[in-house]
Amino acid sequence: MSQDSEQPLIAHLLELRNRLLRIVLVIVCLFIGLAFIANELYLLLAKPLIEQLPYGSSLIATDVTSPLFAPFKLAFVTAFFIAMPYVLHQIWMFISPGLYQSEKRFAIPLLLSSIILFYAGIAFAYFLIFPIIFGFLSSIGPEGINYLPDINSVLSIALKLFFAFGLAFEIPIATMLLIWSGMASHQSLSDKRPYIVVGVFIFAMLLTPPDVISQVLLGIPMWILFELGLIFAKLYAPKAAQENTEESKD
Template identity: 45%
Template sequence: MPDTPKPDDELAGTEQPFVSHLIELRDRLVRAFIAIGLAFGVLAVFPGPAALYDLLAAPLVAHLPAGSTLIATNVISPFLVPLKITLLAGFFVALPYVLYQVWAFVAPGLYSHEKKLVLPLVISSTLLFFVGVAFCYFFVFGKVFTFIQSFAPKSITAAPDIEAYLSFVMSMFIAFGAAFEVPVVVVVLARMGLVTVAKLREFRGYFIVVAFIIAAVITPPDVVSQLALAIPMCLLYEVGVFAAGYFIRYSKAPEEEPQRPAP
């Protein structure tokens, strides 16, 4: 005999055929791609791919010697690179809606206490990623380019290639955006029971070493960018440890009531 669902099971009777899940997944993916396409179309009209590239290149151009500019070594680079940046910007603009589609797809299969954890994590992970990218653009780029130019010999005229600069920017954005997700990772690990909050506190010293190793590997070989990545990771780890204890209590499953004996 198959097990019958408990009367108080929130998900009882909500099961759907596998094909229905595939159809819903397809529909939500289509909506996400449409949102990205609409954001791309709007940004392509205003401010336009060229203006977006100028905005992205502004931190580097501000630190180049007078008269120096970025160059394009590929024939189609002046067209293709701004287009890629516009698509990237469109994805960033549509990211909250894309994550909402992810949340709407998985939410029906979650209990209420699980939803209390997932929805805040989706929102916080989005905000933290944007904060990491903004921190990289407004603070790190200026410090890194100043540091690099201070070591450049006077006989060298800096003229970076636009494709190389795009690759550099993308890697830095991903590195800092992912690094700022440390609190989310810590909370998820603790909530899943893979590690306790006490163990996370004990691991603090090891994480500092790990953070500096990660910063040395994924950032350019200069002390400014490495410190700019490692120090926020260490601070965010402390935030994650603090938030883990709160989220564990907040998203705890309700205890089952004891069965009353039959009269």
């Protein structure tokens, strides 16, 4: 009996190992390819800041190894971002055999939408938020101060904002899952809206650089995304979730 019970566990562990190895292999291959254009990637990332720099200012490297490691770090993170659909696909292939058919029917659209929303959050941060934040930061310094951002600091802030907005755009998915799973109801989340809004802005404060502009620019979209999650959860609720909601009302 013990051998029979251990065999499935060993098989699952072997499958998990194989899928993790595939993920690592894909990310490494992407990183090797991106490493050849790491400097170009960094210039593309810093473009919104470079366009906002005052006349005579430029990016600088205060660390001896920064010109090497900052672009390579960006190349690795970019490889992970590009590989995100494949990573989620491998995770899905590992957990999908344990799901019911009805669960798979809703899990696949949620998986695809979560990928799209994550990329949408990154694009939103790069094209809309970066110019505003970098323009604000480069213009508030006192006169006579030469604004020379360090390339490591720029990379750190940019990656933090990418992750923050990428995760923030997953809020509709998280809201819908909370309601559909029965962990919370549509009415309870609506009633707790003031507390959730305060929590959203606290979360934005923790994720963004220490300036009010970036905190507000993250907090407001998170609030809007939460409201969208409530709307879609009510419009496209599974039958089981609708029945639970009706029973709770009764």
